[in-house]
Amino acid sequence: xxxxxxxxxxxxNTKPFIYGLEHSGFVNEIELSLDMPSLCxxxxxxxxxxxxxxxxxxxxxxxxxxIISDYCIGARxxxxxxxxxxxxxxxxxDTIILDYQSRTSVMLARVLxxxxxxxxxxxxxxxxxxxxxxxxxxxxxxxxxxxxxEIDGHYPHVYDLSxxxxxxxxxxxxxxxxxxxxxxxxxxxxxxxxxLAVGIDNMPDVIKEIAPQYPAYNLAEYxxxxxxxxxxxxxxxxxxxxxxxxxxxxx
Ligand SMILES: C=C(O[C@@H]1C=C(C(=O)O)C=C[C@H]1O)C(=O)O
Numbered sequence: 001x002x003x004x005x006x007x008x009x010x011x012x013n014t015k016p017f018i019y020g021l022e023h024s025g026f027v028n029e030i031e032l033s034l035d036m037p038s039l040c041x042x043x044x045x046x047x048x049x050x051x052x053x054x055x056x057x058x059x060x061x062x063x064x065x066x067i068i069s070d071y072c073i074g075a076r077x078x079x080x081x082x083x084x085x086x087x088x089x090x091x092x093x094d095t096i097i098l099d100y101q102s103r104t105s106v107m108l109a110r111v112l113x114x115x116x117x118x119x120x121x122x123x124x125x126x127x128x129x130x131x132x133x134x135x136x137x138x139x140x141x142x143x144x145x146x147x148x149x150e151i152d153g154h155y156p157h158v159y160d161l162s163x164x165x166x167x168x169x170x171x172x173x174x175x176x177x178x179x180x181x182x183x184x185x186x187x188x189x190x191x192x193x194x195x196l197a198v199g200i201d202n203m204p205d206v207i208k209e210i211a212p213q214y215p216a217y218n219l220a221e222y223x224x225x226x227x228x229x230x231x232x233x234x235x236x237x238x239x240x241x242x243x244x245x246x247x248x249x250x251x
Contacts (some may be wrong), residue, residue: 003031004188005049009176010034011145012214013073013081013227014053019206020199026191036101037144037176044181051180051192055103056239057246062181068189069178071196072231074238076172079162080226081148084109085131085155086140095122097130097141104175108161109142111245116168149217171238177231200229 008014014034021027035043037055044052045062053073059065075082082105086093096113098106113119126134126141131151135141142161143151162173178192199206207219228235 003029004051004184005031005033006051006053007033007035007040007043007049008053009037009040009073009145011037011081012149012217012219012222013145015210016199016203016206016223016229017053017071017196018199019202019209020196023202024195024198026195029191038101038103040176041103044179047181050182050184051178053176054179055105055176056174056242057104057107059177059179060243060247062179064182066180066183067177067231068180068184069193069196070231071178071193071200071229072174072235073176074172074174074228074231074235075162075226076228076234077163077166078160078226079173079175080160080222081146082108082142082144082161082175083148084140084142084159084161085135085151086157086159087136087155088138088140089157090117090119090140090159093119093121093138093140095124095139097124097126097134097139099131099142099144100126100128102142102144105142105144105161107246107249108165108173108242110249111242112161112164112168114249115245116164165238165242169238169241171241172228172235173242174231174235174239177239 040052041054041058043049044054131143131147165173203223
């Protein structure tokens, strides 16, 4: 049988999963690529891969899509690496640049603006480098992933979008889920889940392995307080509500 092709997110938040895939040996059973989230989504939509750790915003548009793992990239309250940053307070913002690497967080920003902040703004698509170049004055920007660490302290106003979601809904938020675009054998799904658990259940070892590459980051805090990996009932509730709002936004 041909190896199952998987596209996973290339950010720091996915390292515990990669650790699990490698240390379980499951990485040898699959063909793995690491991509920015918008590319993970495109690859799954275009059937260039069979499984993706894809932004949840695109799951409803993939025919036959199935979430195949009990793990996700999620958060309870603040997530740290999905933010709206700005020179001025949100009330004064008139334009928001959206991160070209994201599919979920850019939708979340639009949901928050329409239904919760009740704010009309002009939306622009960011080009590579926008996060240090184009966010200024009344133009704010959504930035996700590792680049958020790079811009720490650059902007006086930082709104954590997962915290904003929790403030208004009281619910957790799910950014990305392990999703298949075709039926896959139960044994495969079970083996994937067990491999991912090897990372999530051994966080101190994950941190020990990657810490030398990220000396400036508090990885323990990021992987326990900020990112939350189990796709449990409270995450699923948040996910359903987000999909509802996203659908209303499009109509
Ligand atoms: C929490 C994060 O979630 C990410 C946000 C995504 C999106 O906005 O589409 C997709 C995958 C996640 O890696 C992050 O990037 O830090």
